[in-house]
Amino acid sequence: MTPLRVSIIGAIAAFIMLGVIFELIRRRHLRERYALIWVVTGLALLTLALWRESLNTLAGWAGVKTYPPSIFFAAILFFMLVLVLHFSIVLSRLTDQNVTLAQKLALLETRLREREQADSSGDDD
Amino acid sequence: MAGVIDEIRAFDSAFEIVVIDDGSGDNTSEVARARGVHVVTLPFNLGIGGAMQTGFRFARMNDFDLAVQIDGDGQHDPAELPALLAPLQRDEADLVVGSRFAGQPTFRSSFTRRIGIRLFAFTVSAIAHQRLTDTTSGFRAVNRRGIALFAAEYPQDYPEVEATVMVVKHRLRLKEVPVRMRERAGGRSSITALRSLYYITKVLLALFVYLFRSRKAPLEDE
Incomplete structure (x- = not known):
């Protein structure tokens, strides 16, 4: 399970990234097709930070045993x-x-x- | 370059001369314009292939029957033009290449360059199923079909060898004629000894890729 502090820092980083992306879209610095890729990426990072069992679960699916x-x-x-x-x-x-x-x-x-x-x-x- | 223009004029004043200034930034365009020829000044440097294609696009735009590409540095002798144009006028070929080696050897070059030239000649001969001696020659002429092909698509970096293969792959007819070439009067070859290896590798790779290319240039556009 992801340590609480790592999870919080990860979530803050993901929020900052999403904020930057929204600002870039608002100023029309990003075309829609790239905006979509980056929003999805930001949301994926946020999910990984908040869902603290995520890495163990995903590693389990992929068969990674030594270092999730x-x-x-x-x-x-x-x-x-x-x-x-x-x-x-x-x-x-x-x-x-x-x-x-x-x-x-x-x-x-x-x-x-x-x-x-x-x-x-x-x-x- | 001014010398070449005068030579072509002296040889046959009916030729339409087009100078492509590939973003040289010097006075090439002014010198050429002062001689009353067509001048196309590219806004920035496109490289040999991009500049050459501009010439073929000019020919297509102005509905030319024939187009000859000739270097501005004086190594191609306008006196050889009849030899170059004859197969096109007899409708025996769509692309005619002036070869330094097909006839008497009047041209000397460095060892690495000779190796490269031999290697290309061997490879392209195999692809084209005909004996070719000088695939890197930039002294060549095309008819309408050749103009249409090159206007639609032309290779970029070191274009001559690839352009030759393009012609073959589009089932256009290719012919080599022996020409005498001179030492270049101005400028230097774009291919130095150090770049030779890169040049050879790049061109062979491009040929290999070209053989597997799916998209062919549309010949009947517009």
Whole structure:
């Protein structure tokens, strides 16, 4: 069972995290899809802190016998890996879109400049 | 670069010349514009692949029948243009690559670069089921189908080898012609000895991945 003091500190940390997340959503610093991930994460951490048998129970399900809290570290690590992979995918897509935008912008600029030159030289005649 | 523009003009004044300034930040754009050619100035550096694709998009936007890519550093000789364009005009190929090695060896390069070039030639020849000698050459020409493909999709970092495989995988016809290349007049190769290993690994990996790619570029867009 999680010691009372650890449980209280964990709960406070989770509340602070949820507070920060709500503030970020309120200021529109987080898009909805990320906001949802972080709210769920914050709630999961709060649950783990308040439900003091949680780690033993979860470790029991997963068959961890020696050191139950390791299930917590394993879960966090896996979650972060998935998140980082997701960000790599997002970053790749944004990079591709950025390249396409830069190309189209440059091509339109060229077209505009050449049209304007053609127009102004036409006026001179 | 100004020299190359003048050479192309002297060779055939009917060519539309497009200079892609890949966010160089120097006076490339002004110098080119002063010579009355088309200049596309990218807002920031996109790398060789991104810049090259901009050229093909320009060709597609302006409905060109042929497009030649030629380096601004003077190593590609505009006098070789007839050799490069002939297979396209006879409709024998969709992409023509000017090879340094297919004919007489007039080009010398470092040991690591030769190894890399041989390795790519061997790999791409196997994929393409035809004998290719110089897959890293940046002196190449495409017809409408090639323009459409490259405008839709073009590899990014070290694009030539991958672009060659792309052409084969899209069932476009590929042909190599021997060309004479010169020492570059300005600028340096983007590939130094230190980067060679990274270059070789990256390109081989990209080729391997490309063979298993699910999505093919749409040829008939717009």
